[in-house]
Amino acid sequence: xxxxxxxxxxxxxxxxxxxxxxxxxxxxxxxxxxxxxxxxxxxxxxxxxxxxxxxxxxxxxxxxxxxxxxxxxxxxxxxxxxxxxxxxxxxxxxxxxxxxxxxxxxxxxxxxxxxxxxxxxxxxxxxxxxxxxxxxxxxxxxxxxxxxxxxxxxxxxxxxxxxxxxxxxxxxxxxxxxxxxxxxxxxxxxxxxxxxxxxxxxxxxxxxxxxxxxxxxxxxxxxxxxxxxxxxxxxxxxxxxxxxxxxxxxxxxxxxxxxxxxxxxxxxxxxxxxxxxxxxxxxxxxxxxxxxxxxxxxxxxxxxxxxxxxxxxxxxxxxxxxxxxxxxxxxxxxxxxxxxxxxxxxxxxxxxxxxxxxxxxxxxxxxxxxxxxxxxxxxxxxxxxxxxxxxxxxxxxxxxxxxxxxxxxxxxxxxxxxxxxxxxxxxxxxxxxxxxxxxxxxxxxxxxxxxxxxxxxxxxxxxxxxxxxxxxxxxxxxxxxxxxxxxxxxxxxxxxxxxxxxxxxxxxxxxxxxxxxxxxxxxxxxxxxxxxxxxxxxxxxxxxxxxxxxxxxxxxxxxxxxxxxxxxxxxxxxxxxxxxxxxxxxxxxxxxxxxxxxxxxxxxxxxxxxxxxxxxxxxxxxxxxxxxxxxxxxxxxxxxxxxxxxxxxxxxxxxxxxxxxxxxxxxxxxxxxxxxxxxxxxxxxxxxxxxxxxxxxxxxxxxxxxxxxxxxxxxxxxxxxxxxxxxxxxxxxxxxxxxxxxxxxxxxxxxxxxxxxxxxxxxxxxxxxxxxxxxxxxxxxxxxxxxxxxxxxxxxxxxxxxxxxxxxxxxxxxxxxxxxxxxxxxxxxxxxxxxxxxxxxxxxxxxxxxxxxxxxxxxxxxxxxxxxxxxxxxxxxxxxxxxxxxxxxxxxxx
Amino acid sequence: xxxxxxxxxxxxxxxxxxxxxxxxxxxxxxxxxxxxxxxxxxxxxxxxxxxxxxxxxxxxxxxxxxxxxxxxxxxxxxxxxxxxxxxxxxxxxxxxx
Numbered sequence: 007x008x009x010x011x012x013x014x015x016x017x018x019x020x021x022x023x024x025x026x027x028x029x030x031x032x033x034x035x036x037x038x039x040x041x042x043x044x045x046x047x048x049x050x051x052x053x054x055x056x057x058x059x060x061x062x063x064x065x066x067x068x069x070x071x072x073x074x075x076x077x078x079x080x081x082x083x084x085x086x087x088x089x090x091x092x093x094x095x096x097x098x099x100x101x102x103x104x105x106x107x108x109x110x111x112x113x114x115x116x117x118x119x120x121x122x123x124x125x126x127x128x129x130x131x132x133x134x135x136x137x138x139x140x141x142x143x144x145x146x147x148x149x150x151x152x153x154x155x156x157x158x159x160x161x162x163x164x165x166x167x168x169x170x171x172x173x174x175x176x177x178x179x180x181x182x183x184x185x186x187x188x189x190x191x192x193x194x195x196x197x198x199x200x201x202x203x204x205x206x207x208x209x210x211x212x213x214x215x216x217x218x219x220x221x222x223x224x225x226x227x228x229x230x231x232x233x234x235x236x237x238x239x240x241x242x243x244x245x246x247x248x249x250x251x252x253x254x255x256x257x258x259x260x261x262x263x264x265x266x267x268x269x270x271x272x273x274x275x276x277x278x279x280x281x282x283x284x285x286x287x288x289x290x291x292x293x294x295x296x297x298x299x300x301x302x303x304x305x306x307x308x309x310x311x312x313x314x315x316x317x318x319x320x321x322x323x324x325x326x327x328x329x330x331x332x333x334x335x336x337x338x339x340x341x342x343x344x345x346x347x348x349x350x351x352x353x354x355x356x357x358x359x360x361x362x363x364x365x366x367x368x369x370x371x372x373x374x375x376x377x378x379x380x381x382x383x384x385x386x387x388x389x390x391x392x393x394x395x396x397x398x399x400x401x402x403x404x405x406x407x408x409x410x411x412x413x414x415x416x417x418x419x420x421x422x423x424x425x426x427x428x429x430x431x432x433x434x435x436x437x438x439x440x441x442x443x444x445x446x447x448x449x450x451x452x453x454x455x456x457x458x459x460x461x462x463x464x465x466x467x468x469x470x471x472x473x474x475x476x477x478x479x480x481x482x483x484x485x486x487x488x489x490x491x492x493x494x495x496x497x498x499x500x501x502x503x504x505x506x507x508x509x510x511x512x513x514x515x516x517x518x519x520x521x522x523x524x525x526x527x528x529x530x531x532x533x534x535x536x537x538x539x540x541x542x543x544x545x546x547x548x549x550x551x552x553x554x555x556x557x558x559x560x561x562x563x564x565x566x567x568x569x570x571x572x573x574x575x576x577x578x579x580x581x582x583x584x585x586x587x588x589x590x591x592x593x594x595x596x597x598x599x600x601x602x603x604x605x606x607x608x609x610x611x612x613x614x615x616x617x618x619x620x621x622x623x624x625x626x627x628x629x630x631x632x633x634x635x636x637x638x639x640x641x642x643x644x645x646x647x648x649x650x651x652x653x654x655x656x657x658x659x660x661x662x663x664x665x666x667x668x669x670x671x672x673x674x675x676x677x678x679x680x681x682x683x684x685x686x687x688x689x690x691x692x693x694x695x696x697x698x699x700x701x702x703x704x705x706x707x708x709x710x711x712x713x714x715x716x717x718x719x720x721x722x723x724x725x726x727x728x729x730x731x732x733x734x735x736x737x738x739x740x741x742x743x744x745x746x747x748x749x750x751x752x753x754x755x756x757x758x759x760x761x762x763x764x765x766x767x768x769x770x771x772x773x774x775x776x777x778x779x780x781x782x783x784x785x786x787x788x789x790x791x792x793x794x795x796x797x798x799x800x801x802x803x804x805x806x807x808x809x810x811x812x813x814x815x816x817x818x819x820x821x822x823x824x825x826x827x828x829x830x831x832x833x834x835x836x837x838x839x840x841x842x843x844x845x846x847x848x849x850x851x852x853x854x855x856x857x858x859x860x861x862x863x864x865x866x867x868x869x870x871x872x873x874x875x876x877x878x879x880x881x882x883x884x885x886x887x888x889x890x891x892x893x894x895x896x897x898x899x900x
Numbered sequence: 901x902x903x904x905x906x907x908x909x910x911x912x913x914x915x916x917x918x919x920x921x922x923x924x925x926x927x928x929x930x931x932x933x934x935x936x937x938x939x940x941x942x943x944x945x946x947x948x949x950x951x952x953x954x955x956x957x958x959x960x961x962x963x964x965x966x967x968x969x970x971x972x973x974x975x976x977x978x979x980x981x982x983x984x985x986x987x988x989x990x991x992x993x994x995x996x997x
Contacts, residue, residue, distance in 0.1 A: 557923070558923070558928070559922070562920060566917065597904065600904060600908060603908060603911065607915035607934065608915060610915060610919070610930060610934060611915035611919045611930075611931075611934065612918070612919075623933060626937060630940070630941065633905070633908070633941065634944070634974075637905075637944065637951065637966070638952060638953045638955070638966040639944060639966065639971045640954050641971060641975055642940075642944070642971055642974050642975055642978065649979065649981075652982065653982060653985060656986055656989050657989070659989075659993075660989040660992050661926065663993040679917075679918050682917060682918075682921060683916075683921070686914055686917045687911060687913045687914025687915075687917070688910060690942075691909065691910030694906040694909055694910075694942060695902065695903065695906045698902050698906070698945070704947075704967055704969070707967045710968055711955065711962040711968065712962060714957060715957050721957040722955070722956050723955040723956070723957065723965075723968035724968045724972050727969065728972050728975065736976070739979065742980060742983065743980075746983045746984070746986065749987050749990070750986070750987060750990045753987075753990045753991060754993070796956070797956060802979055884979065891986045894990065895993075
């Protein structure tokens with residue numbers, strides 16, 4: 007195979023196609039199901055032919071090499087075999103889902119999620135880079151949250167889905183930290199290189215954290231409780247989650263790392279303990295459940311426990327057992343879950359006590375249940391037998407005590423298997439159904455069971471071609487193969503003993519006096535988790551109430567105070583370079599202006615009267631315009647002047663309106679405000695003084711200054727920056743203005759239809775004078791616009807001046823400036839402005855240049871170019887924006 | 901001169917905070933106006949302050965000209981600030997039910 011990338015995205019592509027043809031998929035569910043299944047099976051077949059004895063293959067695309075993150079995939083015989091299982095069972099599950107939700111509106115979303123989920127799972131097992139693996143890992147957590155909570159109209163679905171999500175995400179966080187530590191310890195994030203390195207150079211913390219991550223994902227004790235709860239998802243989801251994906255990601259990681267990590271003294275004891283505890287708790291819980299799916303979920307927990315033990319042991323023999331156990335479990339658990347779905351669909355219940363004899367009614371489902379349950383119980387011709395024998399063999403050769411513990415707990419699991427199969431097969435004449443199942447559901451249930459039979463029927467071949475290479479990729483002996491008969495070994499004896507014991511246990515469990523599941527029965531860790539979450543919520547509430555009292559003022563004070571305190575520490579008063587304070591002569595004027603600014607600011611900050619507020623604010627704005635002018639920024643001074651004028655115009659309208667609906671809110675006490683604001687002012691002053699002692703390098707500005715004349719043909723560098731060098735920023739800015747203009751229409755739209763307030767007669771002097779001013783304004787605006795490239799001026803300023811002219815016209819009540827006219831005006835100007843600006847940006851593309859490169863036409867000393875066009879677009883957009891606001895606010899101010 | 905501009909900014913910031921903590925919507929808007937005036941001056945000052953050196957190329961050595969980049973930023977900031985203010989004012993006078 008050339009590259010696994012295509013196979014990796016195949017399920018995601020299926021999801022994309024489903025998303026594009028939702029109605030079609032819903033209408034022809036069966037055809038869609040067949041197509042999707044064919045694609046999945048095709049992918050599995052391609053993958054299957056690629057498995058060989060050859061070692062791993064790497065495929066890498068650089069992503070962020072400096073950080074050690076690459077889109078690197080690693081295909082070993084094991085991960086390829088696992089991929090086959092993912093795609094094969096994915097195909098079955100999709101087929102099942104299409105028949106299960108035939109014509110249902112919920113089908114397309116489910117198929118999309120399942121497709122993405124399969125891709126994410128393939129990503130987990132094929133990633134070579136640790137961080138890539140982590141990304142896919144988190145993707146499976148997120149998607150399983152959506153899948154488990156698929157019936158999101160039910161409270162219990164939402165609750166259990168978020169429980170699974172929180173636990174696996176917390177584990178994911180631990181895993182990430184573990185990966186980072188591993189990366190630091192070994193200096194590589196590539197899995198293949200990590201596996202070839204030395205265990206002594208890996209810190210214990212990394213190993214513990216990675217174990218934690220894998221254990222949460224694979225629902226190992228004490229994080230086991232989320233998995234039985236996660237069965238609230240639809241049946242195909244449960245089948246997929248429990249067989250080949252999600253929970254298998256954790257044991258996959260453990261198995262992959264086992265050959266190296268099992269040399270660490272902590273690895274085997276920790277995982278063996280967790281595994282045994284998981285099996286034990288799952289048996290205890292499963293014995294009391296009567297829900298078929300719940301019992302099956304408990305057997306999944308047990309299987310995961312066994313897999314964890316095998317990965318924990320990590321010897322070559324254990325890895326041999328690991329591969330066959332993983333395969334056998336996937337191939338019997340998926341059909342069992344799907345069969346449970348069949349029974350529920352026909353008999354309307356999952357309660358084992360009500361399903362007595364159900365398997366006899368549905369022939370196909372019945373056969374599947376028998377075959378799969380026999381595999382679960384581990385009887386001879388089934389793959390389950392192999393997995394049980396190799397499990398016992400590996401643990402026995404590692405430690406007989408562990409093997410006995412495994413056999414004892416296995417007896418409980420086998421009993422769970424009997425508990426499922428005996429009621430379903432027993433005679434019961436009351437239960438009957440005449441309806442047949444949809445063919446898709448039967449077929450999807452049957453296929454994996456047949457595959458399991460095929461696997462054992464052709465055992466020498468499958469062992470040699472697929473299972474053997476897969477196991478040897480994990481460190482097992484390449485010459486080893488799977489056989490049913492090894493002669494009389496301790497493992498065989500233990501297996502027989504477990505079977506005999508399980509019959510006894512089954513008798514005890516099936517007795518009517520066996521205590522049933524009490525209503526309030528909730529596992530201990532489940533309750534602990536709920537308690538923990540509730541406590542966290544309460545703490546968050548308390549902290550929130552402490553800081554946020556429901557008033558914006560106190561909230562602001564807390565936020566600003568916090569930021570201020572932080573910056574005060576950042577100030578670092580001990581290190582203070584001497585600031586060269588220059589008192590050159592002309593700053594005397596500045597000294598004269600400063601008291602005025604102080605007075606105006608203080609008035610603006612305290613006054614309640616509209617008039618004094620307007621005057622003081624206008625004064626502050628004017629003085630700042632003067633400061634701009636003083637410090638060599640004429641463009642800023644002009645912009646500031648015009649913006650201040652328009653702000654005053656808007657404020658008059660707004661404050662007059664706000665006065666009428668005076669709302670009283672609780673204010674912070676004045677002394678507090680005073681101290682707070684003085685502190686803030688002093689802090690900012692000190693910060694600026696400190697920043698001024700720094701020597702700035704200005705390579706960017708120097709570049710602009712140097713290139714402005716040569717390549718942009720403009721002497722006014724500020725304007726050239728705006729319309730040429732940084733035109734993309736300006737484009738963003740005028741788009742923001744356009745959005746703000748439309749926002750005003752949305753906020754005030756209803757009010758716009760109201761009639762204007764009674765007309766106040768404007769002064770006749772103003773009416774006459776305004777016309778005269780307007781007459782002069784037109785050439786002035788053109789002149790300001792034109793000269794902008796070489797002298798102070800430009801589109802922004804010209805637009806503000808033009809808007810000022812319109813404001814004047816509105817104040818003197820010109821007949822032409824009716825609200826509909828203004829609306830139309832601003833509407834069309836906005837469209838024209840944005841289109842011209844965009845056009846000027848895109849024109850260079852037509853002649854093979856990059857976006858926004860200026861194209862110039864030179865006529866003697868006259869330079870015409872696209873930046874000029876862009877400036878026109880800016881002019882029109884800003885004018886349209888101003889006109890729109892003038893219109894809204896004028897209605898009110900009259 | 902640097903000291904004076906720093907004090908000016910400090911005063912504007914203090915006045916802005918005082919108003920901002922007042923509690924009414926009008927207070928918040930006026931406070932923001934004052935704060936943004938102060939912030940514009942901060943950006944301008946960060947490029948270094950020069951007299952009689954507008955960034956207009958007329959033969960003066962480039963190194964003596966004022967830094968045009970902060971000026972371009974402030975010009976944008978003034979217009980955007982105006983836009984935000986205008987939008988805030990619509991929210992102020994928006995008829996509430």
